[in-house]
């Protein structure tokens with residue numbers, strides 16, 4: 001196939017929840033679509049084994065146009081109830097099952113580059129095959145956006161690594177580890193370390209930990225709960241409803257959107273983690289001011305004047321969107337894109353300032369709000385894509 005060229009209408013890059021869902025919706029609307037990438041690779045390779053989804057099962061369905069491929073249907077077929085919380089390995093299996101049902105002809109190859117050419121885009125695959133696509137949907141996830149605090153620059157990854165570099169934390173057996181951060185990923189990693197018998201301490205700048213899901217009562221008040229919470233399950237009472245309506249959310253003043261988005265996605269742990277963290281030392285209100293190697297170990301100095309000599313620092317320091325970091329986007333695309341703080345500015349249909357180039361998932365969150373950073377935002381994203389591509393002359 002090397003060097004062979006064929007045309008396609010829509011090329012979707014990425015086979016996580018957003019790419020799979022978008023493809024299922026577009027095909028159901030008779031939009032010819034090809035999708036590329038390893039299915040659910042980020043979840044399988046860049047999250048720790050033993051993890052549970054923080055999102056509620058009702059917000060962990062990968063949207064499909066007929067609602068025949070929900071998590072409930074998948075669990076029903078395998079004869080077991082939907083687990084709560086949902087274990088990571090079940091979710092990966094679910095995503096693969098979804099892919100087998102909705103997109104059996106998924107092309108698992110990696111896309112190497114995308115550049116503009118007249119009437120669309122030139123897409124080059126990892127094996128040099130190239131083709132043209134009228135439209136490209138980037139559903140490449142957040143992996144390239146992992147953030148590493150400046151204090152750790154220059155420290156080898158054997159001593160300080162980002163959470164997304166691991167899928168099995170048991171490899172740190174016998175080591176002394178610190179986890180930097182106060183969000184779900186930090187707290188769950190610490191619990192997994194402790195349960196594997198690994199000596200761990202959490203260090204975070206936050207003065208107090210935030211927890212979600214501790215107000216179960218509020219979810220069982222019938223109509224009142226429905227008014228307060230959306231089934232999309234992003235954000236606290238009230239904000240949850242607003243965030244679930246991206247076209248309304250984007251109409252609010254920017255300052256309000258930013259505050260509501262922060263409130264919806266601020267670092268927080270799921271309530272069910274609390275008991276698993278008993279006996280884990282957690283140092284709050286503290287910043288690492290320097291990290292240096294000391295023999296084969298890592299010496300951390302904190303701003304409270306104390307030191308830690310450890311074997312490894314796990315950086316649960318999150319992801320900061322910067323679409324210029326997608327390695328497959330050509331320089332000229334990156335130059336021409338209108339961006340704000342690293343996010344592409346998108347209009348209806350998730351279409352960027354470059355006609356025919358769309359972004360689904362977290363990069364769409366600047367334009368459409370925090371829902372787009374979660375699996376439960378895929379329905380909105382997919383229906384927007386269909387809407388824009390099936391309008392007159394859109395297809």
Ligand SMILES: Cc1cc2nc3c(=O)[nH]c(=O)nc-3n(C[C@H](O)[C@H](O)[C@H](O)COP(=O)(O)OP(=O)(O)OC[C@H]3O[C@@H](n4cnc5c(N)ncnc54)[C@H](O)[C@@H]3O)c2cc1C
Nearest residue numbers: 014016017018037041042053054055111140141361374375
């Ligand atoms: C630790 C952790 C826990 C999380 N837990 C939850 C949760 O409980 N619930 C929730 O809703 N969200 C959760 N999230 C957020 C989650 O990342 C997003 O909801 C979800 O991944 C979005 O799906 P996606 O399809 O945009 O991205 P991904 O699932 O990351 O899929 C993107 C895919 O694109 C592929 N790709 C990238 N570049 C190329 C290329 N050049 N060619 C081909 N393929 C390519 C990648 O390999 C990847 O498989 C969590 C995130 C993290 C880091």
